[in-house]
Amino acid sequence: MMMRKPFIEVVEIYKKFGDVIALNGVSLEIYPGEILAVLGENGSGKSTLAKILYGLYFPDKGYIKVDDVVTVFSSPAEAKNRGIFLVSQRPQLVDDMSVLENVALFLNTSPSRDLKKKLEVTLRDLGMAIDVDRGVYTLSYTEKQFIDLVKALITQPRLLIVDEAATYLPRELKLKFLDIIKKFAARGGSVMYITHKILEAIEMGDRFIVLRKGDVVGVFEKGVDVTTIRRAMFGSEEYLTTFKRSPKKITHESFALSVENLIVFDEHGKPSVNDVSLNVRSGELISIVGIAGNGQKELGEAIAGLRKAARGRIMLNDNEITHAPASERIKKGLIYVPEDPFREGVAMGLTVAENVKLFSQSKVSRELLDALIKKLDVNPSNPFINVAKLSGGNIQKVSLARLLLTTPKVVVAYSPTRMLDERSKTLTLSILQRLAESGSAVLLLSEDIEEVLHISTRLGVMVSGKIVRFFETPDLESCREDIEKVMVHA
Amino acid sequence: MLVEVVKIISDPLVVALVLWVLGDIFVERSGVINLALDGIITAAIATAFVSTQNFGYLISLLITVTITLAFASLFMIFINILHAYHVLTGLALNILFYGLSALIGLRFQQSPSITTLNLNSLTLASISILTVALTWLILYKTSIGTAIRACGFNPRAAEHSGVKVWRIRFLASVIGYIAVGIGSYIYATVYRGGWSQYTGRGYGFLAITLAMASTWHPLLSYPITLAFGYLYTSIYSLQLLYGIPPDVINAIPYIASITIVTIVYSTPLHKKLATPRALGEVYFREERAA
Numbered sequence: 001m002m003m004r005k006p007f008i009e010v011v012e013i014y015k016k017f018g019d020v021i022a023l024n025g026v027s028l029e030i031y032p033g034e035i036l037a038v039l040g041e042n043g044s045g046k047s048t049l050a051k052i053l054y055g056l057y058f059p060d061k062g063y064i065k066v067d068d069v070v071t072v073f074s075s076p077a078e079a080k081n082r083g084i085f086l087v088s089q090r091p092q093l094v095d096d097m098s099v100l101e102n103v104a105l106f107l108n109t110s111p112s113r114d115l116k117k118k119l120e121v122t123l124r125d126l127g128m129a130i131d132v133d134r135g136v137y138t139l140s141y142t143e144k145q146f147i148d149l150v151k152a153l154i155t156q157p158r159l160l161i162v163d164e165a166a167t168y169l170p171r172e173l174k175l176k177f178l179d180i181i182k183k184f185a186a187r188g189g190s191v192m193y194i195t196h197k198i199l200e201a202i203e204m205g206d207r208f209i210v211l212r213k214g215d216v217v218g219v220f221e222k223g224v225d226v227t228t229i230r231r232a233m234f235g236s237e238e239y240l241t242t243f244k245r246s247p248k249k250i251t252h253e254s255f256a257l258s259v260e261n262l263i264v265f266d267e268h269g270k271p272s273v274n275d276v277s278l279n280v281r282s283g284e285l286i287s288i289v290g291i292a293g294n295g296q297k298e299l300g301e302a303i304a305g306l307r308k309a310a311r312g313r314i315m316l317n318d319n320e321i322t323h324a325p326a327s328e329r330i331k332k333g334l335i336y337v338p339e340d341p342f343r344e345g346v347a348m349g350l351t352v353a354e355n356v357k358l359f360s361q362s363k364v365s366r367e368l369l370d371a372l373i374k375k376l377d378v379n380p381s382n383p384f385i386n387v388a389k390l391s392g393g394n395i396q397k398v399s400l401a402r403l404l405l406t407t408p409k410v411v412v413a414y415s416p417t418r419m420l421d422e423r424s425k426t427l428t429l430s431i432l433q434r435l436a437e438s439g440s441a442v443l444l445l446s447e448d449i450e451e452v453l454h455i456s457t458r459l460g461v462m463v464s465g466k467i468v469r470f471f472e473t474p475d476l477e478s479c480r481e482d483i484e485k486v487m488v489h490a
Numbered sequence: 491m492l493v494e495v496v497k498i499i500s501d502p503l504v505v506a507l508v509l510w511v512l513g514d515i516f517v518e519r520s521g522v523i524n525l526a527l528d529g530i531i532t533a534a535i536a537t538a539f540v541s542t543q544n545f546g547y548l549i550s551l552l553i554t555v556t557i558t559l560a561f562a563s564l565f566m567i568f569i570n571i572l573h574a575y576h577v578l579t580g581l582a583l584n585i586l587f588y589g590l591s592a593l594i595g596l597r598f599q600q601s602p603s604i605t606t607l608n609l610n611s612l613t614l615a616s617i618s619i620l621t622v623a624l625t626w627l628i629l630y631k632t633s634i635g636t637a638i639r640a641c642g643f644n645p646r647a648a649e650h651s652g653v654k655v656w657r658i659r660f661l662a663s664v665i666g667y668i669a670v671g672i673g674s675y676i677y678a679t680v681y682r683g684g685w686s687q688y689t690g691r692g693y694g695f696l697a698i699t700l701a702m703a704s705t706w707h708p709l710l711s712y713p714i715t716l717a718f719g720y721l722y723t724s725i726y727s728l729q730l731l732y733g734i735p736p737d738v739i740n741a742i743p744y745i746a747s748i749t750i751v752t753i754v755y756s757t758p759l760h761k762k763l764a765t766p767r768a769l770g771e772v773y774f775r776e777e778r779a780a
Contacts, residue, residue, distance in 0.1 A: 095644065
């Protein structure tokens with residue numbers, strides 16, 4: 001192993017965003033045919049590192065060596081020319097163009113008939129039946145994620161950077177996705193596999209690198225155990241709190257939130273929520289889970305008042321709010337936590353303190369601010385820092401502050417832990433759980449079965465805009481396989 | 491009827507308008523709101539006028555296109571390199587270009603008119619039809635066109651696919667402003683044959699409206715521009731025939747274009763036609779975002 005030459009070497013890379021250090025002199029190398037797993041919690045610098053390797057960010061200091069030649073990429077186009085490609089957490093496709101046009105864009109050719117044939121053959125070989133003339137917006141999240149991977153593989157890259165791309169796929173599809181990546185490595189390709197899930201890393205990796213706050217804090221060979229990695233990721237701190245679903249003590253008979261026969265259209269005029277009815281009582285935590293793009297997002301936005309309800313009714317404590325503006329719903333105690341903290345969760349460009357003021361619509365004392373930051377573990381803890389300088393996970397924590405300012409009557413959250421590492425995720429879920437215990441009605445819309453399995457009192461599965469089945473047992477974990485089956489095959 | 495159509499498609503004003511609309515489509519398809527267009531057209535017309543007077547028709551065409559590209563580059567430097575806000579940059583530059591047009595025209599003109607260039611109907615019609623076809627081919631059948639449209643839909647995803655967004659936006663504006671330069675030249679030399687202060691002001695905004703009404707699609711833009719051109723150039727007969735006041739007559743083409751925009755955007759039609767969603771998005775790669 002040591003005799004071989006690495007395909008790529010990263011040498012002493014530094015990257016700062018304002019006052020926040022994202023990477024503090026990171027060095028590593030990746031050999032041909034090797035899967036290097038990169039682990040770390042939120043804000044550890046994983047994604048920044050990926051983006052530097054793909055030319056999306058320019059490092060402040062340090063350089064990259066490809067095949068022993070010093071290179072610094074100033075754009076993804078250059079990284080691509082050297083055989084490096086990034087498959088990121090969000091499929092990076094142009095929704096308004098067809099699959100074929102997207103692939104043509106990536107290959108820098110015209111969308112010709114030859115390309116179409118080549119693409120169809122590749123898809124068939126991988127066992128995927130997707131019409132390449134379809135607009136990308138008609139594809140599901142899973143299909144988009146696969147197309148993103150396939151378009152990378154067509155170019156026969158030398159290094160594939162996979163940044164949490166498989167994390168939220170349901171098991172069956174995930175295995176297929178990981179299998180493609182493993183085969184790619186077996187044929188001599190290099191893979192940088194970024195994840196915050198330790199088990200997934202152990203399954204995939206040949207070698208392991210752990211980042212914490214921009215520093216490399218551990219390098220491990222195959223055979224390392226979970227505890228060792230966990231200790232490197234989180235330091236010596238004890239972070240795991242186990243969830244116990246509190247026994248049901250629902251005293252309220254009436255529904256805090258009720259949705260009746262709701263129909264909502266998406267941007268392209270398709271019904272993305274199709275005749276959904278559900279009820280949440282105070283003190284209940286109900287989850288709706290489904291593969292991304294099955295309507296959970298639109299359902300959440302319609303309840304929050306951010307998206308028009310085409311038909312049906314939404315009731316908040318027996319008052320109809322179907323057509324009430326979002327501001328009025330917030331005043332009545334309905335708080336929505338969006339998934340994407342960048343675009344929807346916070347106002348970028350304002351400071352942490354200003355964002356909290358925006359949530360509360362009134363003055364916020366310094367003590368309250370500090371308490372919130374401490375409770376949410378926002379890093380760095382300075383409330384007067386521009387949120388745009390924080391990492392994704394920390395911005396999401398700021399966004400969650402909206403839940404802690406009052407006791408909301410109804411909380412609707414859409415994939416609130418998507419960007420978060422284990423510790424922040426646990427924190428977020430326990431906040432939601434505590435809100436339910438103290439009498440809020442909580443509706444958690446999710447794409448991640450892990451997120452919802454342990455804390456919900458009831459769980460609905462959403463497929464193509466409909467809730468196809470509700471599961472309600474004290475032991476949802478035992479239904480896990482059934483739930484996944486319904487998610488994929490209904 | 492046929493005579494009417496031939497008259498419209500070979501009308502030099504309509505040909506100029508078609509080129510301006512197509513030029514705007516190139517720029518806006520790449521995601522840049524092209525509000526500087528009006529000022530640049532005004533300055534380009536003044537340039538075409540004075541350079542024809544001083545250097546003759548052929549050299550004037552070259553000078554006009556070159557200067558138009560220089561103006562467009564100034565606009566693009568603000569947008570692509572300094573990441574300035576599109577709308578404000580466009581509006582501010584307009585004021586600069588209006589002033590510049592007056593300066594160019596007043597400083598270099600020898601007399602207030604030139605002999606108009608005589609192009610036959612076939613040549614004029616071919617210029618616009620060929621430009622329409624070429625625009626469509628470039629935008630929808632080539633790799634550059636795919637990249638331009640991708641930047642207008644989603645610059646972040648385009649960058650991920652290996653497109654250098656700022657370069658493509660620059661390139662789109664170069665292609666587009668060549669058409670704008672030629673259009674302004676035709677306006678000055680073939681149609682107008684004269685110049686007074688601020689000649690041509692307002693056509694840029696008209697072109698932007700017509701491009702929007704046609705959902706930035708080159709093939710759709712042609713009939714819409716022709717329809718507008720018909721109303722604009724032929725409607726004076728109404729005044730003679732029915733005695734409608736000229737103020738009302740003058741407003742009709744604009745009311746018609748607003749009507750077209752309203753019809754296109756209030757019906758499901760525009761959902762079928764993919765419009766550049768990221769129009770006006772200030773794209774800065776190193777911004778931290780998902």
